[in-house]
Amino acid sequence: xxxxxxxxxxxxxxxxxxxxxxxxxxxxxxxxxxxxxxxxxxxxxxxxxxxxxxxxxxxxxxxxxxxxxxxxxxxxxxxxxxxxxxxxxxxxxxxxxxxxxxxxxxxxxxxxxxxxxxxxxxxxxxxxxxxxxxxxxxxxxxxxxxxxxxxxxxxxxxxxxxxxxxxxxxxxxxxxxxxxxxxxxxxxxxxxxxxxxxxxxxxxxxxxxxxxxxxxxxxxxxxxxxxxxxxxxxxxxxxxxxxxxxxxxxxxxxxxxxxxxxxxxxxxxxxxxxxxxxxxxxxxxxxxxxxxxxxxxxxxxxxxxxxxxxxxxxxxxxxxxxxxxxxxxxxxxxxxxxxxxxxxxxxxxxxxxxxxxxxxxxxxxxxxxxxxxxxxxxxxxxxxxxxxxxxxxxxxxxxxxxxxxxxxxxxxxxxxxxxxxxxxxxxxxxxxxxxxxxxxxxxxxxxxxxxxxxxxxxxxxxxxxxxxxxxxxxxxxxxxxxxxxxxxxxxxxxxxxxxxxxxxxxxxxxxxxxxxxxxxxxxxxxxxxxxxxxxxxxxxxxxxxxxxxxxxxxxxxxxxxxxxxxxxxxxxxxxxxxxxxxxxxxxxxxxxxxxxxxxxxxxxxxxxxxxxxxxxxxxxxxxxxxxxxxxxxxxxxxxxxxxxxxxxxxxxxxxxxxxxxxxxxxxxxxxxxxxxxxxxxxxxxxxxxxxxxxxxxxxxxxxxxxxxxxxxxxxxxxxxxxxxxxxxxxx
Numbered sequence: 001x002x003x004x005x006x007x008x009x010x011x012x013x014x015x016x017x018x019x020x021x022x023x024x025x026x027x028x029x030x031x032x033x034x035x036x037x038x039x040x041x042x043x044x045x046x047x048x049x050x051x052x053x054x055x056x057x058x059x060x061x062x063x064x065x066x067x068x069x070x071x072x073x074x075x076x077x078x079x080x081x082x083x084x085x086x087x088x089x090x091x092x093x094x095x096x097x098x099x100x101x102x103x104x105x106x107x108x109x110x111x112x113x114x115x116x117x118x119x120x121x122x123x124x125x126x127x128x129x130x131x132x133x134x135x136x137x138x139x140x141x142x143x144x145x146x147x148x149x150x151x152x153x154x155x156x157x158x159x160x161x162x163x164x165x166x167x168x169x170x171x172x173x174x175x176x177x178x179x180x181x182x183x184x185x186x187x188x189x190x191x192x193x194x195x196x197x198x199x200x201x202x203x204x205x206x207x208x209x210x211x212x213x214x215x216x217x218x219x220x221x222x223x224x225x226x227x228x229x230x231x232x233x234x235x236x237x238x239x240x241x242x243x244x245x246x247x248x249x250x251x252x253x254x255x256x257x258x259x260x261x262x263x264x265x266x267x268x269x270x271x272x273x274x275x276x277x278x279x280x281x282x283x284x285x286x287x288x289x290x291x292x293x294x295x296x297x298x299x300x301x302x303x304x305x306x307x308x309x310x311x312x313x314x315x316x317x318x319x320x321x322x323x324x325x326x327x328x329x330x331x332x333x334x335x336x337x338x339x340x341x342x343x344x345x346x347x348x349x350x351x352x353x354x355x356x357x358x359x360x361x362x363x364x365x366x367x368x369x370x371x372x373x374x375x376x377x378x379x380x381x382x383x384x385x386x387x388x389x390x391x392x393x394x395x396x397x398x399x400x401x402x403x404x405x406x407x408x409x410x411x412x413x414x415x416x417x418x419x420x421x422x423x424x425x426x427x428x429x430x431x432x433x434x435x436x437x438x439x440x441x442x443x444x445x446x447x448x449x450x451x452x453x454x455x456x457x458x459x460x461x462x463x464x465x466x467x468x469x470x471x472x473x474x475x476x477x478x479x480x481x482x483x484x485x486x487x488x489x490x491x492x493x494x495x496x497x498x499x500x501x502x503x504x505x506x507x508x509x510x511x512x513x514x515x516x517x518x519x520x521x522x523x524x525x526x527x528x529x530x531x532x533x534x535x536x537x538x539x540x541x542x543x544x545x546x547x548x549x550x551x552x553x554x555x556x557x558x559x560x561x562x563x564x565x566x567x568x569x570x571x572x573x574x575x576x577x578x579x580x581x582x583x584x585x586x587x588x589x590x591x592x593x594x595x596x597x598x599x600x601x602x603x604x605x606x607x608x609x610x611x612x613x614x615x616x617x618x619x620x621x622x623x624x625x626x627x628x629x630x631x632x633x634x635x636x637x638x639x640x641x642x643x644x645x646x647x648x649x650x651x652x653x654x655x656x657x658x659x660x661x662x663x664x665x666x667x668x669x670x671x672x673x674x675x676x677x678x679x680x681x682x683x684x685x686x687x688x689x690x691x692x693x694x695x696x697x698x699x700x701x702x703x704x705x706x707x708x709x710x711x712x713x714x715x716x717x718x719x720x721x722x723x724x725x726x727x728x729x730x731x
């Protein structure tokens with residue numbers, strides 16, 4: 001009977017808010033709050049062990065946390081250090097996805113963890129969500145029965161192959177566990193056994209495992225069984241498969257987080273220290289600043305440039321090392337108390353109502369900086385910014401995704417009894433003339449979308465109650481009219497390969513020329529005979545690249561990014577360039593002449609008319625690593641042409657699809673031209689059906705190919721596409 005040895009490992013980071021009192025009254029009218037804890041579960045190790053300190057640190061620093069409202073990404077964090085103790089969210093249904101580790105095709109040591117949890121946010125309430133991240137890989141372990149030694153000399157091997165990777169197991173390393181990331185559309189493994197018989201001949205036998213599951217350990221036992229004796233003898237190689245889900249937790253390790261600093265007043269209202277705290281003039285009520293740590297607190301620095309003016313001896317002090325000055329500090333208006341333990345501290349710094357009255361004695365803002373450092377050197381610094389004013393309205397910050405190139409939505413809050421209808425006034429920063437607009441009020445909030453703004457320009461604005469102006473001025477900067485570099489394709493250099501930039505210029509575009517140049521060919525080259533403006537266009541020519549019939553079909557192509565490396569006869573490409581603007585369309589001049597397919601396959605048949613494609617996407621892809629000849633580089637998206645599962649897709653649930661905010665494409669199923677000339681084409685970017693308008697991009701991907709299925713090495717060797725004068729269009 002096969003015995004199994006495994007343990008479960010669970011690492012948790014309980015990131016809960018500790019406050020003077022447990023209360024939920026500080027939320028905005030439409031908001032609730034999320035407390036999130038994250039753990040890692042591992043159930044495949046042969047020997048019971050804890051995570052090594054360096055592995056634990058790597059998981060802490062590199063785990064990715066994504067919070068979705070439906071299909072819209074609303075919050076993302078990298079590393080537990082950057083995860084807030086409490087996250088304010090609008091009412092609704094959400095899900096959180098946490099990933100950690102390395103999602104490689106096949107590895108004996110690199111594992112990929114994933115956890116997904118749905119949750120609901122209810123107004124004024126705190127939702128506590130715990131996400132257990134289990135191993136997401138399909139895991140294979142091999143047991144070598146002693147009976148194999150009866151028929152094979154030396155070590156036996158099993159080569160386990162997926163569509164994207166391969167591992168070789170040896171009986172000399174019987175404890176090895178292999179971690180596979182299998183594509184959703186190809187969840188199978190081929191296991192090829194090999195061993196040398198006493199006569200020196202190699203024996204091989206293959207077995208295919210299908211419909212394999214993620215987060216599952218497959219124990220394969222290879223054994224020899226003697227058959228019924230006959231004059232010629234006989235034997236059989238047998239494989240036994242045991243399927244074990246990776247689940248449950250048996251061992252706990254706590255991730256230590258940075259100190260958590262919170263603020264609330266005597267009425268238990270909790271304040272967001274990332275936003276100004278608005279108080280009336282001469283406010284008289286106690287405030288407490290609370291510091292909670294997962295390790296003993298070492299230093300608690302408090303600084304305000306007005307402390308001495310208000311009667312203190314210094315403007316800065318360490319609240320944990322007062323050297324007998326506790327009573328003096330208390331008489332000034334600050335008292336410090338705390339509880340300490342090996343598992344962490346809770347310290348409370350109380351500002352008396354008399355001191356708060358001094359802090360709000362005149363209209364304007366007063367800032368107090370609090371910095372906490374614990375015994376593990378984890379730290380957090382916050383600024384408690386009090387804005388004192390008797391204005392009935394307050395100017396609020398703009399929401400980043402509501403600021404476009406030519407429009408923005410302004411927000412304000414009603415803090416008293418309005419004398420008139422709320423309004424806003426705005427102007428270009430450092431100019432004199434204001435523009436005033438009426439706002440739309442909804443309970444205690446009001447807003448207004450303003451249009452006709454200048455791209456890449458900083459504006460300032462104020463909320464108004466009729467003609468009374470808020471004492472708070474906010475500002476925002478509109479998105480720039482970002483355009484691709486060398487968008488007219490006027491500049492190239494080199495000959496083999498031809499490069500998509502001039503001498504002394506930086507690279508923005510690249511092509512497959514780096515691969516085809518090994519056969520002395522360029523699939524993309526300038527052409528002066530067909531153009532819209534300037535001296536030349538760019539000609540993408542699909543062709544068979546090889547010698548004496550040995551080679552591969554290569555599509556004429558162009559992409560925003562960099563050709564990273566040639567892997568055999570395949571390429572590794574880094575796609576995407578920085579872009580924080582949101583265009584509504586891509587305009588380009590095109591001429592397309594498809595040929596008849598002579599390199600057909602499963603995607604397009606021989607003899608049919610080839611198809612071309614141009615597509616554009618903006619997104620917030622976290623980044624993937626791509627191998628180069630000199631090391632590793634990080635790009636928004638990495639394509640490995642030998643691996644079909646690495647190709648770009650807008651499908652939800654994939655890395656590329658989840659990161660896509662807007663997408664548009666044009667597939668050419670026939671010739672596209674104006675006589676012998678080029679023809680203008682506009683490709684609209686669709687936000688609504690992808691990531692939506694509530695996310696800001698970090699990158700843009702633009703790809704053009706004379707053969708749509710060139711990624712699969714299928715198409716026509718005579719298809720041609722000319723491109724010129726590419727331009728992003730904005731509202």
